[in-house]
Amino acid sequence: MEPLIQYIDQIVETNDREKNIIRSLFKVESYKKGEFFLQQGLTCRKVGFIIRGLVAYYIENEDSHVYWFGKENEFVCNYESFLTKSSSTKSIKCIEGVDMACISYDSLQILYEEVQNGEKIGRIICERLFVDMSIHITSFYTDTPEERYLKFLDSHPDLIQRIPQYLIASFIKVQPPSLSRIRKRMAKGN
Amino acid sequence: MEPLIQYIDQIVETNDREKNIIRSLFKVESYKKGEFFLQQGLTCRKVGFIIRGLVAYYIENEDSHVYWFGKENEFVCNYESFLTKSSSTKSIKCIEGVDMACISYDSLQILYEEVQNGEKIGRIICERLFVDMSIHITSFYTDTPEERYLKFLDSHPDLIQRIPQYLIASFIKVQPPSLSRIRKRMAKGN
Numbered sequence: 001m002e003p004l005i006q007y008i009d010q011i012v013e014t015n016d017r018e019k020n021i022i023r024s025l026f027k028v029e030s031y032k033k034g035e036f037f038l039q040q041g042l043t044c045r046k047v048g049f050i051i052r053g054l055v056a057y058y059i060e061n062e063d064s065h066v067y068w069f070g071k072e073n074e075f076v077c078n079y080e081s082f083l084t085k086s087s088s089t090k091s092i093k094c095i096e097g098v099d100m101a102c103i104s105y106d107s108l109q110i111l112y113e114e115v116q117n118g119e120k121i122g123r124i125i126c127e128r129l130f131v132d133m134s135i136h137i138t139s140f141y142t143d144t145p146e147e148r149y150l151k152f153l154d155s156h157p158d159l160i161q162r163i164p165q166y167l168i169a170s171f172i173k174v175q176p177p178s179l180s181r182i183r184k185r186m187a188k189g190n
Numbered sequence: 191m192e193p194l195i196q197y198i199d200q201i202v203e204t205n206d207r208e209k210n211i212i213r214s215l216f217k218v219e220s221y222k223k224g225e226f227f228l229q230q231g232l233t234c235r236k237v238g239f240i241i242r243g244l245v246a247y248y249i250e251n252e253d254s255h256v257y258w259f260g261k262e263n264e265f266v267c268n269y270e271s272f273l274t275k276s277s278s279t280k281s282i283k284c285i286e287g288v289d290m291a292c293i294s295y296d297s298l299q300i301l302y303e304e305v306q307n308g309e310k311i312g313r314i315i316c317e318r319l320f321v322d323m324s325i326h327i328t329s330f331y332t333d334t335p336e337e338r339y340l341k342f343l344d345s346h347p348d349l350i351q352r353i354p355q356y357l358i359a360s361f362i363k364v365q366p367p368s369l370s371r372i373r374k375r376m377a378k379g380n
Contacts, residue, residue, distance in 0.1 A: 067327060079317060091326065098365040119307075119312075119313050123316055125300075127273055130269060131269055134269070138249055138279070
């Protein structure tokens with residue numbers, strides 16, 4: 001739980017009473033590699049904060065598309081489903097064993113009310129997510145798959161060894177053989 | 191200014207004193223068609239709330255890509271640039287004459303502090319933006335250009351007459367002749 005307390009303390013200072021409220025509202029859950037945090041078709045009932053491990057956000061239609069990853073010190077949620085209490089059109093799957101501090105919708109509302117700067121914490125976390133998402137979306141308009149791969153390497157150098165190549169290919173929206181060619185070209189270039 | 195007050199009142203109730211604070215922190219600005227709210231390379235210094243008119247979010251590299259639109263009762267900002275005070279990698283241009291209620295970064299911090307539910311307002315607005323953006327991004331992974339066009343028609347039926355076809359083509363990421371073919375196929379189908 002302490003990585004979450006530290007993360008929040010970087011946003012705003014909380015006193016001991018508030019830290020204890022936060023500790024009491026989150027519950028640590030463990031998932032095995034391959035387990036779902038959220039399955040498409042169900043409603044997302046909680047927000048997780050990853051203490052250890054990696055998740056991938058999927059959309060399953062004829063194919064399976066990975067459009068986002070979550071790692072240590074990041075929040076995990078399908079907010080669209082969580083906020084509107086609607087069926088999720090996406091899945092979130094653990095691609096490593098994962099320990100997460102999880103909070104339900106109702107407990108999150110308590111946090112917003114009981115922690116003096118609870119709403120501020122919520123706002124700033126949401127702003128960070130929004131900025132990350134908006135950088136990702138604009139790269140689809142302007143970047144080639146090779147550039148998207150380079151940006152991925154640049155922003156997630158720690159993940160490249162942890163994520164299977166076919167998932168990275170899906171994320172940058174190329175077929176796995178194209179990613180192999182990109183990597184070969186880059187290896188020759190270096 | 192009243193559409194903004196009404197928009198905020200749908201999120202949380204504010205008292206007369208707080209409404210007056212909000213009115214005093216926002217300033218109404220008018221832009222002509224073709225004018226920039228924000229130019230690539232400059233820092234985004236304000237958030238706007240559109241009272242009348244339409245804007246398009248652009249990225250200019252070799253080509254010009256439109257990746258988002260903003261209309262009445264929506265907030266306009268490049269949050270990445272606004273929050274980090276960095277140069278904007280995007281432009282926001284008025285594609286109609288626009289009246290906007292605008293607030294600076296410093297005034298927004300005052301709003302967060304002086305309005306009792308200011309942080310809550312900020313959080314909920316950000317959540318709505320995030321959900322819209324995340325729906326848009328996932329459509330790139332799963333939808334054909336035709337499906338993206340249909341979703342655009344579905345979610346913005348009021349905009350289809352107001353936005354030039356070449357900008358809609360850019361938004362759904364096809365060349366204008368492809369959009370013409372999509373529209374012809376749809377007209378035959380109906």
